[in-house]
Amino acid sequence: MVYNGPMRALVKTSAQPGLTATDRPDPKPGPTDAIIRVTATSLCGTDAHIYNWDPWAHSRIHPPRIIGHEMCGEVVEVGAEVTLVKIGDYVAAESHITCGHCFQCRTGQAHVCKNYRILGVDRDGSFAEYVVLPETVLWKTSPAIPPELACVQEPLGNAVDAALAEDLTGQTVLITGCGPTGLFAAAVARTAGAAMIIATDVSAYRLDLAKQVGVDHLLNAKTETAERIASAIREITAGEGVDASLEMSGNPTALHQAFSAVKNGGRVTLFGIPTGPINCDLANEIIFKGIRVYGITGRQLFKTWYRLAGLFQAGLNIKPVITHTFPMKDFARGFELINSGQCGKVVLIP
Numbered sequence: 001m002v003y004n005g006p007m008r009a010l011v012k013t014s015a016q017p018g019l020t021a022t023d024r025p026d027p028k029p030g031p032t033d034a035i036i037r038v039t040a041t042s043l044c045g046t047d048a049h050i051y052n053w054d055p056w057a058h059s060r061i062h063p064p065r066i067i068g069h070e071m072c073g074e075v076v077e078v079g080a081e082v083t084l085v086k087i088g089d090y091v092a093a094e095s096h097i098t099c100g101h102c103f104q105c106r107t108g109q110a111h112v113c114k115n116y117r118i119l120g121v122d123r124d125g126s127f128a129e130y131v132v133l134p135e136t137v138l139w140k141t142s143p144a145i146p147p148e149l150a151c152v153q154e155p156l157g158n159a160v161d162a163a164l165a166e167d168l169t170g171q172t173v174l175i176t177g178c179g180p181t182g183l184f185a186a187a188v189a190r191t192a193g194a195a196m197i198i199a200t201d202v203s204a205y206r207l208d209l210a211k212q213v214g215v216d217h218l219l220n221a222k223t224e225t226a227e228r229i230a231s232a233i234r235e236i237t238a239g240e241g242v243d244a245s246l247e248m249s250g251n252p253t254a255l256h257q258a259f260s261a262v263k264n265g266g267r268v269t270l271f272g273i274p275t276g277p278i279n280c281d282l283a284n285e286i287i288f289k290g291i292r293v294y295g296i297t298g299r300q301l302f303k304t305w306y307r308l309a310g311l312f313q314a315g316l317n318i319k320p321v322i323t324h325t326f327p328m329k330d331f332a333r334g335f336e337l338i339n340s341g342q343c344g345k346v347v348l349i350p
Contacts (some may be wrong), residue, residue: 006350009066009128010331017053019127021329024066027124027132031081036073036091040147043326043346044155045068045179048338050121060121064172065246068127068348069095072141084135092153093126094137094305095119096298111298126228127328129350139305145312148322148347152184153308155345156318157299159184160308162246163273164246169193174233174242174261175215177249177272178206180345183213183321185246185271190214191316195347198236199306200229200254209344212320226253233261242266250274259285267292321345 013020029035036059050057050067061067061131073087085091098105098113105113119133154177163173163185173194175182178201189197190213199210202222211218217236219229233242241263247255250272258268259280268291280286286293299305310323324343326334330348337343 005069007129008328009124010328011070012061012063012065012067014063015053015058015194017051019051019067019184019331021331023349024128027130028143029077029079029082029132032135033079033080033132034075034082034085034091034138035077035130035132036071036138037076037130038071038073038126038128038350040073040151041068041071041348041350042151042155043331043334043338043348045338046121047127048335052339053172065120066124066126066128066131068119068125069093069118070151070154071126072147072153073131075138078135082135085138085140089138089151090141090150091138092150093119093131093133093143094139094180094299094301095154096301097123097134097137098301110301125347127331135141139302142309142312146277147349148325149318151347152180152318152322152345153305154299155181156184156188157304157308158271158296159188159302160311161299162248162269162294162296163188164307165269165296166244166267166292168244170195172237172240173198174245174258175199175210176245176247176254176258177201177251178203178210179248180321181271182246183209183344184318185248186210186215187213187318187321189246189315191311191314196236198242200257201249203341205342206344209323210319213317215250218319221254226257229257230260237263244269246271246330248272255280258287259289259291262289262291264289265291267294269294269296271296322347325349 009024099115102114199215199219207218245258247258321344328348334346
């Protein structure tokens with residue numbers, strides 16, 4: 001393939017806040033790699049950690065690094081041994097590049113591979129005009145799915161696993177935290193046939209987005225006390241509690257609320273990441289209630305991707321969650337929105 005000179009990319013060039021838009025050398029594929037022309041790439045909370053250069057980023061990222069890991073694009077070049085994709089294919093990408101030989105990989109649990117490397121963290125990522133990826137992480141995507149939706153399939157997969165760790169059909173669901181993944185989880189629950197969905201958040205803006213993806217009852221944790229929210233959930237569920245709580249925020253109060261709201265024998269899914277240790281009353285919040293607790297990280301490879309393709313065919317509507325689209329050169333506006341919380345998902349177009 002012939003490129004039109006050096007590609008533009010967003011690079012963490014040094015150990016300080018911000019990113020630098022700069023030229024980078026054209027990528028070169030290995031024998032089992034493909035080069036993707038990025039058509040859309042979305043911002044993630046992980047990218048915001050790196051942009052802000054918080055303690056996690058300082059301990060994890062080694063500049064220089066092109067960041068970004070949620071993307072879709074067109075295959076424009078393939079290595080000599082590539083057989084799974086061809087030039088012209090429209091693809092998204094799994095961001096976890098697994099080893100294939102650890103216990104987890106060899107027993108169907110590659111999403112918790114002991115040796116995985118993450119796109120945009122451990123190797124150059126998708127905030128660029130082109131990205132080189134192993135063919136094994138590429139996911140052929142229906143051309144009917146527009147780029148601003150196709151590029152968010154990776155984080156949408158997190159929501160699929162969180163919501164559908166067990167069947168939700170005909171069940172009542174509580175979602176604590178309406179960030180993008182919480183909103184995605186609400187849309188998935190709606191499509192999967194949940195009978196009723198309750199959502200809590202501290203942002204009126206994001207609660208409005210939750211309403212747009214099908215949430216039935218909205219509870220503002222900023223204007224209402226935890227006690228009043230608990231009382232409202234009991235009233236909404238006729239005193240029974242919800243069948244499933246999806247904790248998507250990482251906030252300690254929300255986590256206790258998720259355990260409190262679920263009925264005896266129900267389940268709680270934990271996806272939100274706390275900033276530190278959280279005390280939990282194991283006896284009264286979990287054991288005596290006989291509930292099941294799931295920890296969700298990443299997506300099941302590639303079971304979740306197949307399931308997601310089916311959900312799109314079933315009418316999954318995530319359009320309201322994609323609130324802003326910018327040219328990549330305006331990346332700083334996107335991170336400002338994420339830091340302010342006044343957005344859903346932000347998409348960059350190279």
